[in-house]
Amino acid sequence: MPAPTDHAVVDLLGLVALGELLAFERLAADARLAPDLHRRAALGEMAAAEIANYRRLADRLAVLGVLPDDAMAPYVAPLQAYHDSTEPRDWAEAVTKAYVGDAITDDFLREIAGALTGPDRQLILDVLHESRYADFAAAEIRLAVAADPKVAGRLSMWARRLVGEALSQAGRVAAADRGALTALIARDERMDPQMLFRRLTAAHTTRMAAAGLNN
Template sequence: MTQTSSPPSGTPAPDGAAAPDQATVDLLGLLAYGELTAFERMATDARMSPTLGDKMALAAMAAAEFTHFQAICEELDRLGVTRESAMAPFVAPLTAFHNSTAPADWLESLVKAYVGDNIAADFYREIATRLPSPSRELVLRVLDDTGHGAFAIERVRAAIGENPIVAGRLALWARRLVGEALTQAQRVGVDRDALTGLLVGVGDLDALAAIFNRIMAAHSARMAALGLSA
């Protein structure tokens, strides 16, 4: 059942306003918690940075992720949904994903953010196109790259140039990330019928296959940009 109470900092939905559909609430809650954890991880990655310039760049990206988090929370407020209740169903699956994919070093953290987070973002974009406005536009805007893509590509390619042997290790790591990310998405889909319903509603199996093919094509392009084999 959709939670309609608002947080202390939010504004309750006007009396008589239609309750937001569960799929919208679920996707916003999923993204809110994802952005919050992305902020935490990038702040941690900034501490691991090998240079002061890298530290400053990642700190700026972490700040951008938190800005995205705040924007989603404001949309939940507008809908009259408690932030914590919207995020709560996704704490366990996202925590499990991050616990099972803890990077061993700086390079693995860059690949995780670029490959693992983006394959999930591609999946969320496919769902977001079926949301009502203005939630749809907000989600698509929040999923825009904060600059981490170009940053990761430059740093990973430079590392491979200095020591080509790391390419094999990072390629294996990226494949593991994809497998774990798809498992996470499947778990969320099983638990949250409303999100699954948005994808089922796209039509026949060919349409679903086309979605999957687009996601995997984007993943292959990102791997190539890093200089890694998919």
């Protein structure tokens, strides 16, 4: 496979950097829904991990001679729209959003890392979420369901809505992209969009079951 164009790498790093920055802000804001101070702090610490990742991505963009703001600009509208359309109403919805969103992001990044080389590939693999955050979120979801079994249905529906909104905004990301990023994905034959979509949703279904929700 030929090395991806710098343009595609810049687009991808910009997209991921903005994703981290907005995930930081939303997790920090959602932390106020926590039922107690230590859970509030736990979501805050998940948020802090995202801004640390943002810094690494922004620094890499600077090394490539690109202003991070310029690389992120095309994606502000769709990523902001995703978060605006999925504001959690309570703690259970907040941890479900963190659980679902982090995991799908990680799956996507793992897939896309295969199309990169060298330090950019390693950087993308490095910014994957630590499993302890997913463990925390899944445990909170199971607790909420155990306290009130009716919650399972509501959170399952919420998770489906999150995935639906994410896919809808992913379409807008592809449209906002200057072409290099989608070309990068298309170049790798493993990256057939249909197959990619199927793999991402299959992994999502498995995770829903692990947290006691149904797809």
